[in-house]
Amino acid sequence: MIGVAVLLLAASCKKEDALQEKLTADNVAVTATATGRQFTLVPDVNGRLVIDNSSKTYQPGDIINLKGNFKVIQVTNLSGSASAPITVRNLTGTTVTIGNPAWNGGAYGVACVFWNCHYIRFGGQSGTSSIVISGSTQAAKASYYDLQLGNKTDNIEVSNLTIQNGGNGIVAKTDPVKGDATTVYPNTTMMNLKIHDLVIRSTTNEAMYIGHTATYWDLTSNVPYYGATSGMAGGHQYVQPIIWRNVKIYNNKVQNIGLDGIQTAAADQMEVYNNEVTNWGMQKNSSHNGGILIGGRTTNTNTHDNYVHDGWGEMLQFYGSGENGATHIMNNNLFRGNQLDGVSLRGTANAVVRFTNNTIAVTMGNSLRLNGSTGMNSAQIINANAFIRPLNAAATIYPKNYIYVENGAVAVEGTGTLANKKYPTWLLSKADAVYYQPLSGSTMGTAGYRKK
Secondary structure (H helix, E strand, O other): OEEEEOOEOOOOOOOOOOOOOOOOHHHOOOOEEEEOOEEEEOOOOOOEEEEEOOOOOOOOOOEEEEOOEEOEEEEEOOEOOOOOOEEEEEOOOOOEEEOOOOOOOOOOOEEEEEEOOEEEEEEOOOOOOOEEEEOOOOOOHHHOEEEEEEOOOEEEEEEEEEEEOOOEEEEEOOOOEOOEHHHEEOOOEEEEEEEEEEEEEOOOOOOEEEOOOOOEEEOOOOEEEOOOHHHOOOOOOEEEEOEEEEEEEEOOEEEOOOOOOEEEOOEEEEEEEOOEEEOOOOOOOOOOOOOEEEOOOEEEEEEEOOEEEOOOOOOEEEOOEOHHHOOEEEEOOEEEOOOOOOEEEOOEOOOOEEEEOOEEEOOOOOOEEEEOOOOOOOEEEEEOOEEEOHHHOOOOOOHHHOEEEEOOOEEEEOOHHHOOEEEOOHHHHOEOOOOOOEOOOOOOOOOOOOOO
16 A cells, blocks of 8 residues: 655644744645555655644554654654554664754754654664764753653653753653643553663753652642642642653663753652663752652652662662552662762652662762651661762761661661671772672672672
8 A cells, every 4th residue: 555644733732841833834744655554754854854643644553764864853643552552763774863953042942752642662673873862062952852752642662762962861741731631640640651772871951851850730820839738829729740650761871961860750660770870960960960860759669770870969869759558679779989978768658668789889978878857757678788888988987877867767777688788998898899799708698789
């Protein structure tokens, strides 16, 4: 079958921060021929591609092949199905570039956006170099989004990309909109997000911004609100942003990042694993410095087998919630080499973290810091970890420098084979200098991280 794909722009669609201007019908992308439900699309004369699937040109199971160098790609209203997602990929044997490194403000401040899209697979066919998203390198680059998943886009898998420069690497959230009840929780939940096998490097802000960070949204003033309900302004309408459910972030390499590396929030049933994060927090901003951040309104999380090393900020930060009996697991991660505390836990609603078989090594501050100031007052389970060289091996290391507890937080340490092993210097640990695996003669036993 041979058909023609006509690409038009939606006449009306809500917008978030980065979707600053829509392409007009005068900027219709080049028509494309479909053979066997595969479509090959190229940029228009201005380097742009607009896909608005309101007319259902593309059906579940279709494959959209991209070919060429695009300044911007905007995809709206594109939906596959659970059994037959729509695949958006590079044309076989070609390399696709997306983005505008010369952007310095104004329209089209996002390289690639999926808007109200569902059941999508987006990524390269042959590794991370087959699709490269390159953001702004100009003075206004902090305002540029490289990849945006917005307006309730969900059931999406993103893989095999390189994302570089710009402000934020990936932004996956939906802002509440006054008068639209489908943009708030619990009316809507965004389901099933997979992000894997990416290289994200040299972003000015976060490499990943997954989930909405605002505890509440003030629809009257259109601003986020993070305080207690007792402090809400009278006469204002407050809602909670939509949460994600079933999120997997894995096998990614994140490097040379201005703010947080992998930042998450507002997600239930989230697994973050097998990621390597290095040289984050380059702005040295004390409010945005987590290598991996398990943020507010997260429940039922599992963070394991990650390697976070050689950055400025804290290597892992936890702000998750214990509501409804939520569980939080952090197991077999290696955190080494930074300029602040190693790992900090400051959850809410009596969150309990099972922090087991991790290694925290060579920190400028304490190895592990527990803070109960926001309601994390239940006992935290701290078993079989290796804490090596806190305070950059200062002349005197006190027990509290391995596990620092404050503001009502409680730590329960294991005994026997579950005991934590603590070494004031690297030499005393008798571990190798890269992955901190115990060498012959080490007393580490089964504690700490093991490279798989």
